[in-house]
Amino acid sequence: MPSDSIQKIAEELYAYLADRFPVCSWSDEFVFFPQAISSNLDWTRWDDFSPDSVEDAVLSLRGFRNELGKAARDSDGQGPGDPINAALLLWVTETLEEQLEFVRHPAVQPTFILTVATMGLVQALQSQNADALLARMETLPDFLDRFRKALIRIPELFREAGIQMAHDFGRWLDSFRIICDPQTVVEAKERLVEALNAVPVASDFRLSEDLLERIVQHHTGSGLDIRDCLLELEEEIAETLVVLESEAGNMGHGRNWESAFAGIGRESIPEGDKVLLLRKEIRRLRDHCFSEGLPWTDPSMEQSIVIEKLPASLKPVRAADSYSAVPGFPFRGGIFYIFDDGGLGQAAHWIHPVYRMTAAHEVYPGHHLLDMCRWNGPDPLRRPVEYPLFHEGWACFGEDMMLDTGAFDRDYDRLILARRRHRHAVRGKVDLLLHRGDLDLNAAARELESAGFSRARARETAGKYALRPAYQMCYTIGRRRFQRIFQSCGGKGRGSFVQTVLGQGEILFGDLERVLKEGGGKTGFDD
Numbered sequence: 001m002p003s004d005s006i007q008k009i010a011e012e013l014y015a016y017l018a019d020r021f022p023v024c025s026w027s028d029e030f031v032f033f034p035q036a037i038s039s040n041l042d043w044t045r046w047d048d049f050s051p052d053s054v055e056d057a058v059l060s061l062r063g064f065r066n067e068l069g070k071a072a073r074d075s076d077g078q079g080p081g082d083p084i085n086a087a088l089l090l091w092v093t094e095t096l097e098e099q100l101e102f103v104r105h106p107a108v109q110p111t112f113i114l115t116v117a118t119m120g121l122v123q124a125l126q127s128q129n130a131d132a133l134l135a136r137m138e139t140l141p142d143f144l145d146r147f148r149k150a151l152i153r154i155p156e157l158f159r160e161a162g163i164q165m166a167h168d169f170g171r172w173l174d175s176f177r178i179i180c181d182p183q184t185v186v187e188a189k190e191r192l193v194e195a196l197n198a199v200p201v202a203s204d205f206r207l208s209e210d211l212l213e214r215i216v217q218h219h220t221g222s223g224l225d226i227r228d229c230l231l232e233l234e235e236e237i238a239e240t241l242v243v244l245e246s247e248a249g250n251m252g253h254g255r256n257w258e259s260a261f262a263g264i265g266r267e268s269i270p271e272g273d274k275v276l277l278l279r280k281e282i283r284r285l286r287d288h289c290f291s292e293g294l295p296w297t298d299p300s301m302e303q304s305i306v307i308e309k310l311p312a313s314l315k316p317v318r319a320a321d322s323y324s325a326v327p328g329f330p331f332r333g334g335i336f337y338i339f340d341d342g343g344l345g346q347a348a349h350w351i352h353p354v355y356r357m358t359a360a361h362e363v364y365p366g367h368h369l370l371d372m373c374r375w376n377g378p379d380p381l382r383r384p385v386e387y388p389l390f391h392e393g394w395a396c397f398g399e400d401m402m403l404d405t406g407a408f409d410r411d412y413d414r415l416i417l418a419r420r421r422h423r424h425a426v427r428g429k430v431d432l433l434l435h436r437g438d439l440d441l442n443a444a445a446r447e448l449e450s451a452g453f454s455r456a457r458a459r460e461t462a463g464k465y466a467l468r469p470a471y472q473m474c475y476t477i478g479r480r481r482f483q484r485i486f487q488s489c490g491g492k493g494r495g496s497f498v499q500t501v502l503g504q505g506e507i508l509f510g511d512l513e514r515v516l517k518e519g520g521g522k523t524g525f526d527d
Contacts, residue, residue, distance in 0.1 A: 003082050005071040010089055010381040013064045015039075017096075020057060021047040023120040028325050028371075030116075031391070031471075032099045032219065034092055034384035035327040043124060043135035046143035047116055049106035050150070061097040065090055084504075084511045085381050091508060092385060095219045102211055103469075106147075108154045110162025110196060111317050111467055113147045114169050118313045121176075126326060134180055141188035148188075148195045155205035157441075157466055159196050161316055166193045169313035205466050212435050216470045221389040221508060222477050226432055229473050233429045236476050240422035247415040258452065261419055264412045266350040274351065275307045278336070281356055285364040288407040293495025294365055295502055296372050304333030305363060315339075317467060323362040325371035329383055332375075334368050354416050360402045365498070366395035373502035382505030388471055390506040393478015396424065400483065401494065419452070421476070426451040427465070428473035434462065435469045481509055489516055 014036035017025045022038055024030040024047050072086035099105070105112045117140060124132040170189050173182040207215070216226050224232070244257035253260040269277050282305060310318055314337075321339045326332040336359075360366055370391070375383050402408050403417050430447045433439040439447065441462050448458035465472055482501075489497055497516075504515060 003071070005074065006068065006082055006085055006089070007381055009064060009067050009071060010085070013089065013093065014384060016060060016064075020053060023047050023116050023123060026123055026327060027119040028327070028386060029119050031386065031388055032096050035325075035386070036384050037327055043127075043129075043132040044139045046120060046136075046139060047106075049113075050146065054100050054106070058097050058101045061093045061100075065093040065097075068093070081379060084507050084515070085379070087511060088382065088385055088505075088507055091218075091221070091387070095387075098214065099219065103207065103215070105467075107150070109158050109467060110147070110154070110192070111158065111165050113144070114162065114165045114313060115317060117144065118169065118172070118311055122311065130179075133176075137176070137180055137182060137185055140185050144185075144188040144192050148192045151195055151199045153200045153202055156201035156203060157205045157463060159199060159201050161463060161467065163193055163196050165313060165316040166196070168315055172312040206435055206437055207469060209436070212469060216432070216473070219388075220470055220474055220477075221387045222473070222481075223509070224477065226436065229477060230429060230432060232480060233425045233432075233473065233476055236425035236480065237422060237429070240418050240425065243418040244415065244422060247412075247418060251412060251415065257415065257419070260412075260415055261452075264353060264416070266352055269349055269351055272349050274338070277351065278307055278338075278355065278359060279305075281359045282336075282363050285356075285360055285402065285407060288402070288405070289365050289369065292401075292405050294369070294498045296369065296376065305336055305368065306333065307336045307338065310337040310339050317464060321358055321362060323367040325367070325375070327375070327384070329375055329380070331372045334371060336362055336368075353410070353412070354420070356408065357399055357402075357416060357420060360399050360407070361395045365398040365401060367391070369398070370394050370502060370506075374505050377503065377505050379505060382507065386506045387508075388474040389478040389481065389509070391478075392471075392474040393480075393482050394501075396421070396475050396479035397482035397486075400479070401498075405494070421479070423451045424472075424475040424479075428476045430462065431465045431470060431472035434465060441466070485509075485513055485516065488513070 014025075014034060015038070017033060018036040018038040021033060022041065022045055024033045025036040025038075028035055068086055068089050072082065106116075120136055120140070120143075121133070124136040127133075166189050170186055173186055173189070176182045206212075213226055216222060216229055217224060222229065241257075244260075245255040248255055248257040248260035251260045251263070253263065310322070318337075318339060322337045323334055324337065325334040362368065371386075374386065377383055399417060399420065403413060408414075408417065426447060430439065430444045433447075434441070434444045441459070444462040444465070445453075445455070445458040448461055449455055453461060485501075486494075486497055500516060501512065504512060507515075
């Protein structure tokens with residue numbers, strides 16, 4: 001456990017954020033917020049992104065950081081894990097402060113506000129408390145109106161995405177009519193759309209070069225500048241093309257890997273029940289992980305996995321299937337969201353075998369296993385924290401593990417995995433070049449088409465990348481970081497490696513490497 005002073009600061013920080021930003025702090029959708037849960041959740045409250053509230057939050061985060069610095073100096077490393085915990089909380093406070101003060105998504109992105117609205121209702125639904133949903137519905141119009149009245153000037157791209165999301169949000173609200181009357185929320189949504197249609201717009205959505213550099217290097221946790229990230233992404237693109245062409249040759253398609261991939265046969269879905277098929281695959285992967293000695297995959301310790309269609313209101317900001325953990329200790333499980341218009345949700349009676357890799361990425365040994373270990377970990381200070389490079393990098397590394405340990409053993413599996421790696425690298429490159437100004441949206445879409453995206457989806461996806469600068473690079477850069485760390489440990493003892501890594505929580509990579517070098521550290525889990 002950390003020293004009392006650092007633990008106390010962490011508790012006060014989490015309580016402050018949970019009180020001021022109850023939805024963002026509850027949901028893992030907002031990656032720069034720790035998943036802090038209020039001990040007395042007030043369902044009538046929504047996150048306060050007013051200028052005064054944001055200013056107070058920025059000053060408070062600085063105050064917490066000053067206290068942490070002093071506590072770390074005073075403890076002089078006396079508490080087990082103190083330097084690691086102090087560094088992690090310093091990163092949390094500094095990154096969130098800069099996101100609120102300089103990136104300012106809550107002030108300029110209608111999609112951010114509508115995502116908060118969606119996740120706030122999802123949170124109430126998951127509570128299985130009818131009063132919670134009614135309280136959230138009753139107070140949601142005021143939350144939307146506050147954002148509407150504060151609108152001054154926003155990027156045109158963000159406005160158009162916001163209008164589309166508002167319409168999808170309205171359609172999603174229709175599903176609530178069997179539970180409660182959403183009319184006042186619908187009217188608030190319509191007022192927001194009217195305001196968005198009238199608001200002055202800016203032509204450019206990009207952040208300053210210095211701020212983008214800061215996000216890439218510090219906020220994602222990469223420690224790399226944009227140039228070095230692009231070099232890694234280009235290296236990954238070149239490496240995966242070699243694998244793709246080799247595997248295409250093995251399958252009798254020469255070097256034409258697009259043709260080889262297109263030739264992979266679809267699987268029929270028994271009785272058209274996609275959820276049943278996914279559950280079967282998830283159990284298979286879980287059992288395989290258990291046989292490989294990975295933590296918390298014992299069938300007797302099965303955690304809840306809910307498979308649902310993605311809420312319609314999130315379609316304008318999500319590009320693919322996804323996973324969301326329900327916060328809390330002990331771990332309460334998670335939701336595997338199926339994206340209707342692509343990925344796992346596209347057809348009724350057949351499915352591409354890539355669904356197995358998606359299940360590995362999102363569930364075992366990817367996000368679900370990671371979140372299970374994080375929330376059941378021994379250090380309460382670390383449980384609420386995740387960050388992009390670790391989160392996505394681990395899930396991609398997990399796909400590699402399933403190939404290396406024989407869970408993916410079909411003739412075409414290596415081709416499928418190489419194509420996924422290739423697309424992740426292209427996506428990361430497009431993201432960075434788009435935000436740096438080297439590509440416009442049309443050129444970004446063409447780059448995505450070259451990696452196998454359809455024309456319509458490429459244009460739509462490029463617009464979504466504009467909403468979250470530098471996030472797409474985290475898949476490739478994070479995966480490569482985990483691969484390098486594993487190889488530096490000898491590339492053996494996969495079970496103990498995973499046990500040690502996941503036993504730490506999502507600590508910063510530099511600290512993780514030191515823990516592994518020094519021999520492991522704490523790896524136990526609380527029941």
